[in-house]
Amino acid sequence: MPELPEVEIARRNLVRWFDGRRLVRADADDTRVFRGAERGHFALLHGRLESLVRRGKYLLFAFEEGRGLLGHLGMTGKFVRRSEGDVVPYSRARFHLDNGQVLHFADARMFGRMEPTPSAGLRSLDVVKALGRDPLADGLTSGQLEQAVASSKQDLKIALMDQARIAGLGNIHAAEALFRAGLHPARKPSTLTPDDWKRLVQAIRASIDFGLEEQQGEEPVYLEDGGSENPFLVYGRGGGPCSKCASPVESFTQAGRTTYACPKCQPRGRTGK
DNA sequence: ACCGCTGTTCTCCG
DNA sequence: TCGGAGAACAGCGG
Incomplete structure (x- = not known):
C-alpha cells in the first residue's frame, strides 16, 4: 500500500503495540522478503523495541x-x-510479545523487505542514505522542494516519486498532490514558478495529512479493501467526473505507471491557476 | 477462463 | 549518467 502515510501509520501502530512489552521470540519463514539478508539474525531480535524511525517508506527498528x-x-x-x-494469510515474519500477542508481517506479493542489521548501521545503509528529505519527518519548505525537484528533466510527477529527491x-x-496544486503531472519541473512550488509543497502536506487520517486505525486500509469508496480526489478516477469541476478525469502512463489528472484543473500549459 | 491491472524497487540495457 | 522496460509476485475485476 504503502506510501508515506501508510508507513507512518504502521510505525505508530507498532510503537503502540510494542509499548512496555518485550519481544520474546522472533521467527520468519524462508522467503525472498529477506533477500540476501541473514534470516537467522532476525531470530536474534528480542527484548524492548528501543526506537522505530521512519524515513520515506522505510522503517528502521532498533x-x-x-x-x-x-x-x-x-x-x-x-x-x-x-x-x-x-x-494470518501470507504471514512472512512474526514478533511474539510477552502478552500473548503476535505481530505479523504479512505480504502476499513479497515485494516487501526485511533486513536485520546492527541498529547503529541502519542509517548508513545505502538505501537509507540515498533518500531525499522526508516531508513529515524532516519538514519541507517550498524552497527545499524546489531545490530537490527543479533540476529533474523528467515529468514533474516522476520527479516527485523519485525517493532520492523527496522521500515517501x-x-x-504524487497524483493527489499535483491535483491539489493544480499542476499537470507532465509539467517539466524547471518551468514551475515560485508560487507553483508554494502550492505544491502545501498540496503535498495536505495529501499526506489526508492519507494519515484515512489510514487511522488498527488494520491497514487498502484501496480495494472492503469495497469501500475510493477516498482520493483524482487517483483511480479515470473517465469519471473531476471532484472539483466535474470534467472527465484523464488517465495516461508515465514511466510505466498510470497517472490521473483533470485536464481542466491541471492545465498542461504554464502556471496552474 | 483469461487478460490486464495493481500502492515498490531493483537490475539491465541502449 | 539517465531513462525506460522488465522482473520479482499474487489477487482481483472485467
Whole structure:
C-alpha cells in the first residue's frame, strides 16, 4: 500500500503495540522478503523495541543489544496484530510479545523487505542514505522542494516519486498532490514558478495529512479493501467526473505507471491557476 | 477462463 | 549518467 502515510501509520501502530512489552521470540519463514539478508539474525531480535524511525517508506527498528532491522512494506506488505495461534494469510515474519500477542508481517506479493542489521548501521545503509528529505519527518519548505525537484528533466510527477529527491511519495500521493496544486503531472519541473512550488509543497502536506487520517486505525486500509469508496480526489478516477469541476478525469502512463489528472484543473500549459 | 491491472524497487540495457 | 522496460509476485475485476 504503502506510501508515506501508510508507513507512518504502521510505525505508530507498532510503537503502540510494542509499548512496555518485550519481544520474546522472533521467527520468519524462508522467503525472498529477506533477500540476501541473514534470516537467522532476525531470530536474534528480542527484548524492548528501543526506537522505530521512519524515513520515506522505510522503517528502521532498533531493539536491545544493538540489534536492528530495516523494513519496507513493498506493494502489499502490512503489519497486523493477532493472538498467539491465529493464522494470518501470507504471514512472512512474526514478533511474539510477552502478552500473548503476535505481530505479523504479512505480504502476499513479497515485494516487501526485511533486513536485520546492527541498529547503529541502519542509517548508513545505502538505501537509507540515498533518500531525499522526508516531508513529515524532516519538514519541507517550498524552497527545499524546489531545490530537490527543479533540476529533474523528467515529468514533474516522476520527479516527485523519485525517493532520492523527496522521500515517501508514491503513485497515489504524487497524483493527489499535483491535483491539489493544480499542476499537470507532465509539467517539466524547471518551468514551475515560485508560487507553483508554494502550492505544491502545501498540496503535498495536505495529501499526506489526508492519507494519515484515512489510514487511522488498527488494520491497514487498502484501496480495494472492503469495497469501500475510493477516498482520493483524482487517483483511480479515470473517465469519471473531476471532484472539483466535474470534467472527465484523464488517465495516461508515465514511466510505466498510470497517472490521473483533470485536464481542466491541471492545465498542461504554464502556471496552474 | 483469461487478460490486464495493481500502492515498490531493483537490475539491465541502449 | 539517465531513462525506460522488465522482473520479482499474487489477487482481483472485467
